[in-house]
Structure formats: structure tokens, C-alpha cells
Amino acid sequence: MASILFPGGNTATSEKTNSKIRFSSDLSAGEKKSIENRKAKVSACLTSLGMNVDQNKIPQIAVILSGGSMTAAIGSLGTLVELKNQNLLDAVTFISGCSGATWLMTSLYDKGDWTKNLDSIDNELRAQWASLNFDATKGIQKLIAAAEQDNYSLTHFWAYIIVNFTVSELNEKVISSQRAVCESGNVPYPYYSSVDKQQVDTKGKNNFGTWFQNTPHEAGYPLIGAFLNSEYFDNKYSNSQLVKKEPELDLCYLQGIWSSALAAPEQTLKLVIEKIVEYIVQPYAPKSKPSTGLLSGLPVLGNLNLITSILSDLEKILKEGAEGSKVLVEQLLTVLSVVRDTVTYQLVKWMNDRWDTNDLEEKLNLFSILNLLQLVELAGLVIPVAKVLIKTVLCLVGWIWGTTDNFLYKSGASVPSDLTDKEFRFLIDAGFANNSPYPLILRKEQQVKLILSFEFYPMLDPFLGIKQASDYCKANNIPFPKVEIDPADQFNPDGCYIFEDVNTPTVFHFPIFNRVTSEGTVQQRTAQYNIANLKYSIKDIDKLYDIALRNVRNYAEKMKDKIQLLLSDLVD
Structure with a gap:
């Protein structure tokens, strides 16, 4: 779709607008080059399938890989492998991924021409994901460096500890390094999705300022038509001018x-x-109680013995599972009220507000965090991760994610003022809007004719993604086929659904667990591969991987038949 705000396009080259910010509905030069060079690969692929092809009239095919944690990563791998086995992968021009699917995508595109070497990459990744080995030390080092930044958030902790652990890899490469292989045309062009939290919260999932994309060439708001070069993403801008250049963010x-x-x-x-307890508190907390001399540094707190006593009593009650812990938290809050500006006080206040909803394990974990935090912040305990601890806890109580320097800040461009008046934006998982990132491949300029959509998050509704895509398209006047689904299929879906209409892209929708490949076990599989699970054994990985293979294999001929029809329509 053309940009709502810049229908004719406008590259920002005036004195008032930094040249590295692009306001346009058009695709970037890098995307265009990648798509143009991809045509030869697509043409050769379709020719090998016995189709008559005019390279100037090739249907644009997009693959959508939904989110779903490791379930999505594993399912996406099996999906792409079988698309290659069926000689369909090289017919694809775009891949749009969300959440866990992006874990796979980054690993693939880091390896250059991954479609050529997918067989060996496939085995390597499955073994890597089953491994329990990961570099926690490097993750902590990255956190220590990140804590020196103004825009530290829980996303840093999530990335360098939890993502690092889940995929058994801390990827220090940069997204711009993927440009060369994309521009060669050897691989489909990737779109990595997120959403702007402020826009989702205030204007909803379908607002044109909600969706954000990262590609090897640019980052920005695709429906608004506001972009900057990928290496400048999360750099400080003001009045459309780069204020400070920072190193490009790692993947x-x-x-x-x-x-x-x-x-x-x-x-x-x-x-x-x-994970805060596991990777910050346990490794760095004193093995024995600090001396009174250390604690005497507590500012303005004449009742040190009372604080120590409350903490000791709280620990004892929690470990014994006895009643009365809430009263002690309230007492501690009262005592700490003289230092309200401390993170320690904010943590205790937050704990007090939600204490009754926490189970015992969480209460014990919060006590451990509090105990180390008050030693660091109030008593002057020196540990290498002091700033990491303080900033992580501050973000925890504020639930702050994805703090990003806003390249549109005070830009003066014709974009909504609520996108230009704040120095920071908060970018989060696109699953908060739609776990299947349709908006990134539905722009008019992309001319997508066929969408192969793979759903790996069936917990609530295996059709939720396509239903939300339909709502999004209605709200933004984007052509999309009518979506009608038998309610009985929600908990026992078929293996593939085809949605098509006049002057709309055709959508093939594939629920990962269905009555064809998971006959009689749909709900069992759904529960087994819950997205809250971060790790699976190689046996469980291979089982899910095989289901994904069969989902593609079962409908490969239908996909080929549709592509043939699209070719015929383009010729006519």
C-alpha cells in the first residue's frame, strides 16, 4: 500500500531533514535491487516445475512465519526445508517473520546463500537448539555495557540472557551485513517485525503508525512511509538531524x-x-552476610537494626512457608519511605502492591533480588553488575521494554505529532498486534499475489492471525480476501485453508497442528509445544520439525497449481 502520508514519495534531502531519513511510500533502493535480481531465481524455479514463464511477469510470492517462541523457530525451519524439497522455496520473493520465527531467520541470513546450503544448516540448527550450552559470561558482559546507555530496558536483559539461552547463540552480527546476499537475488527478501507500544496502547492494532519493520537496508514505519538506514537505527536524532552516531545494534x-x-x-x-536471580543475584550476592560496618553506610536510616530484622524475619517466613510475609513487606515499605527516590523503595512498593498475587517461589525470588539490591544501592556493596541490577529492577517495576531513540523526534515532517513529540519510542514484539506479520508484505509496492502463511501459535485460535490481518486490511483499505471459518474448526483445524477473492492476494493458511498431520492429538500437541517452553529435547524438536515438513508436503501440488494459475492470469 502507498504511504498514507507520503503518497508521492519524498526523499528527505533538504537542509531541515537529514539525508538518512527517507519519507516515501516506495520501497528502498536496496529492496528494489534485491527484488529485481530475485526474478531470475524465481523464473528458473518455476521453469523447472514445467511452467511457462515471462521473467517480466512473475507473481510475487510471500511466506509469513508466525511467532510462537521455539515452536515457531522449529516449525519455520521445517517449513522452509520442505518448501525447498518441493522446489518451491526459490519461487518465494519475500519472507516476513514475527517473534520466534525471527530467531530462525537471523540464523539463516547470517549464513549467506542459505537456500543453497539449507540441508547442512538444518541439522546444525536443530542440534544447536537442543543444546543447553550458552555463553552466559558474554551475555553478562553485553548487559554491563548496555547498562551504561540511557535507553537500557528489559529488552537488553531479554536478549542477552533469555534469547541467548534459548537459541544457544549470542549473535553479534549486524542486520546490514545481510544486504549483499539479498541484493544477489539468491534468497528471499526478509522483513523482521515489531510494533510501536505507544501506538498499540493509544490507537490500537490497526493504526498505520503501529507497525515497525527492520530489513537489511532500512528500519521504519512502512505504512507511514518513514525510514532510515539500518545502521542508524536507535541513534539519537533531533529535527531530522543525526545528533550522535552509535555502533550498529547487534542481531x-x-x-x-x-x-x-x-x-x-x-x-x-x-x-x-x-533469570535475574539465576544470572545476577546468585553469582554476585555475598556468600555470607556483610559486616555491620558495610551496612552502616545506609543513608538517613537510623533504624538499621530494624531493617535488618525485617529482612531476616521475611526470609525466615518465606523459607518456612508461614503466614505474615505481607505485614513485613508493608513494614519495610514504611521504613524505606525516607528514601523514596531509590530503586530499592520502588521495588518494595511494587512488591507490596502485588504481593498477594505472587506464589511462594516468586516471593522468594523477589526477596533475593531485594536483598542484593538494598546492599548495592543503600549500603555501597561493590559488584560488577551493580548498574545492571539497578537498571533491570527499575525497568521491571516500570515494565519498560524496547526503549529506542526516535529518529522522527522533532522531525517537522508531515507525520502524526504523537510520533514526533517523544525522544524515545518503545518497540516490542509484533505479536501484541498480530502474531502473523501480514502488514509488512501487504504494501501496494510489493505487489504480492500469493501469501503462504504458517501459523505456529494455536493456543487461543489457529486462525487468529489471519482474522486480525483481515481486520487490519479493512481498517486501512487494503485488498484482502474474505475470511470465513467454520467455528468447529477452531479446535480441530484442517491442514490448509485457501482464501481468495477478486483483486486480492490469495492466502494459503497452514495451522501447525491439524487433523491431517496430528490426527486425534491436536490439543495434546498444542499443550506440549506451549510457547512458554524455551527448550526442547532433540526428539521433541524432530517431532515438531517432521509435522512442519508434512504440512507443506501435503499441499505442495495445490500451491503449484495456484502459481500456474497466477502465471496464466498475468499473461492474460
Whole structure:
């Protein structure tokens, strides 16, 4: 779709607008080059399938890989492998991924011409994901460096600890390094999705300022038509001028942005608290209680003995599972009220507000965090991760994710003022808007004729993504086929659904667990591959991988038949 705000396009080259910000509905020069060079690959692929092809009239085919944590990563791998086995992968021009699917995508595109070497990459990735080995030390080092930045958020912790652990890799490459292989035309062009939290919260999922994309060439708001070069993403701008150039963000951090919605907020919160304890508190907390001399440094707190006593009593009650812990938290809050500006006070206040909803394990974990935090912040305990601890806890109580320097800040461009009046934007997992990132491949300029959409998150509704895409298209006047689904199929879907209409792209929709490849076990599989699970055994990985293979294999001929019809329509 053309940009709502810049229908004719406008490259920002005036004195008032930095040349590295592009306001246009058009695709970037790098995207155009990649798409143009891809035509030869697509043409050769379709010719090998016995189709008559005019290279100037090739249907644009897009693959959508939904989110779904490791389920999505594994399912996406099996999907792409079988598309290659069926000689269909080279017919694809675009791949758009969300959340866990982006974990796979970054690993593939880092390897250059991955479509050529997919067989060996496939085995390597499955073994890597089953491994419990990951570089926690490097993750902590990255966090220590990140904590020196103004825009530190829980996304840093999520990326360098949780994503690092889940995929057994801390990816320090940069997204711009993927340009060369894309421009060669050897691989489909990738779109990595996220959404602007402020826009989602205030204007909803279908607002044109909600969706954000990262590609090897640019980052920006595709429906608004506001972009900047990828290497300048999350650099400080003001009045459309670059204020300060920072090193390009590594892919591990970007994965943190793209995959920050593991599950329900409470599950995510619980996991973050557990990992703070595991990787910050346990390794760095004093093995024995500090001396009174150390504690005497507490500012303005004449009742040191009372604080120590409350903490000791709280620990004892929690470990014994006895009643009365809430009263002690309230007492501690009262005592700390003289230092309200401290993160320690903010943590205790937050704990007090939600204490009754926490289970015992979470209460113990929060106590451990509090105990180390008050030693660091109030008593002057020196540990290498002091700033990481303080900033992570501050972001925890504020639930701050994806803090990003706003390249549109005070830009003066013809974009909504609520996108230009704040110095920071907060970018989060696109699953908060739609777990299947249709908006990134539905722009008029992309001319997509066939969408192969693979759904890996069936917990609520295996059709939720395509239903939300339909709503999005209605709200923004984008051509999309009518979506009608038998309610009985929600908990026992078929293997493939085809949605088509006049002057719209055709959509093939594939629920990962269905009555064809998971006959009689749809709900069992759905529960087994819950997206809250970060790790699977190689046996379980291979089982899910095989299901994804069969989902593609079963409908390969239908896909080929549709492509043939599209070719015929283009010739006519």
C-alpha cells in the first residue's frame, strides 16, 4: 500500500531533514535491487516445475512465519526445508517473520546463500537448539555495557540472557551485513517485525503508525512511509538531524525486540524474575552476610537494626512457608519511605502492591533480588553488575521494554505529532498486534499475489492471525480476501485453508497442528509445544520439525497449481 502520508514519495534531502531519513511510500533502493535480481531465481524455479514463464511477469510470492517462541523457530525451519524439497522455496520473493520465527531467520541470513546450503544448516540448527550450552559470561558482559546507555530496558536483559539461552547463540552480527546476499537475488527478501507500544496502547492494532519493520537496508514505519538506514537505527536524532552516531545494534538485541512477548505478561514476568536471580543475584550476592560496618553506610536510616530484622524475619517466613510475609513487606515499605527516590523503595512498593498475587517461589525470588539490591544501592556493596541490577529492577517495576531513540523526534515532517513529540519510542514484539506479520508484505509496492502463511501459535485460535490481518486490511483499505471459518474448526483445524477473492492476494493458511498431520492429538500437541517452553529435547524438536515438513508436503501440488494459475492470469 502507498504511504498514507507520503503518497508521492519524498526523499528527505533538504537542509531541515537529514539525508538518512527517507519519507516515501516506495520501497528502498536496496529492496528494489534485491527484488529485481530475485526474478531470475524465481523464473528458473518455476521453469523447472514445467511452467511457462515471462521473467517480466512473475507473481510475487510471500511466506509469513508466525511467532510462537521455539515452536515457531522449529516449525519455520521445517517449513522452509520442505518448501525447498518441493522446489518451491526459490519461487518465494519475500519472507516476513514475527517473534520466534525471527530467531530462525537471523540464523539463516547470517549464513549467506542459505537456500543453497539449507540441508547442512538444518541439522546444525536443530542440534544447536537442543543444546543447553550458552555463553552466559558474554551475555553478562553485553548487559554491563548496555547498562551504561540511557535507553537500557528489559529488552537488553531479554536478549542477552533469555534469547541467548534459548537459541544457544549470542549473535553479534549486524542486520546490514545481510544486504549483499539479498541484493544477489539468491534468497528471499526478509522483513523482521515489531510494533510501536505507544501506538498499540493509544490507537490500537490497526493504526498505520503501529507497525515497525527492520530489513537489511532500512528500519521504519512502512505504512507511514518513514525510514532510515539500518545502521542508524536507535541513534539519537533531533529535527531530522543525526545528533550522535552509535555502533550498529547487534542481531541478538534486535531479536530481543522482535521476540519480547513469550506468553501472557505474568508468565513473562515470572521468567524475567527467575533469570535475574539465576544470572545476577546468585553469582554476585555475598556468600555470607556483610559486616555491620558495610551496612552502616545506609543513608538517613537510623533504624538499621530494624531493617535488618525485617529482612531476616521475611526470609525466615518465606523459607518456612508461614503466614505474615505481607505485614513485613508493608513494614519495610514504611521504613524505606525516607528514601523514596531509590530503586530499592520502588521495588518494595511494587512488591507490596502485588504481593498477594505472587506464589511462594516468586516471593522468594523477589526477596533475593531485594536483598542484593538494598546492599548495592543503600549500603555501597561493590559488584560488577551493580548498574545492571539497578537498571533491570527499575525497568521491571516500570515494565519498560524496547526503549529506542526516535529518529522522527522533532522531525517537522508531515507525520502524526504523537510520533514526533517523544525522544524515545518503545518497540516490542509484533505479536501484541498480530502474531502473523501480514502488514509488512501487504504494501501496494510489493505487489504480492500469493501469501503462504504458517501459523505456529494455536493456543487461543489457529486462525487468529489471519482474522486480525483481515481486520487490519479493512481498517486501512487494503485488498484482502474474505475470511470465513467454520467455528468447529477452531479446535480441530484442517491442514490448509485457501482464501481468495477478486483483486486480492490469495492466502494459503497452514495451522501447525491439524487433523491431517496430528490426527486425534491436536490439543495434546498444542499443550506440549506451549510457547512458554524455551527448550526442547532433540526428539521433541524432530517431532515438531517432521509435522512442519508434512504440512507443506501435503499441499505442495495445490500451491503449484495456484502459481500456474497466477502465471496464466498475468499473461492474460
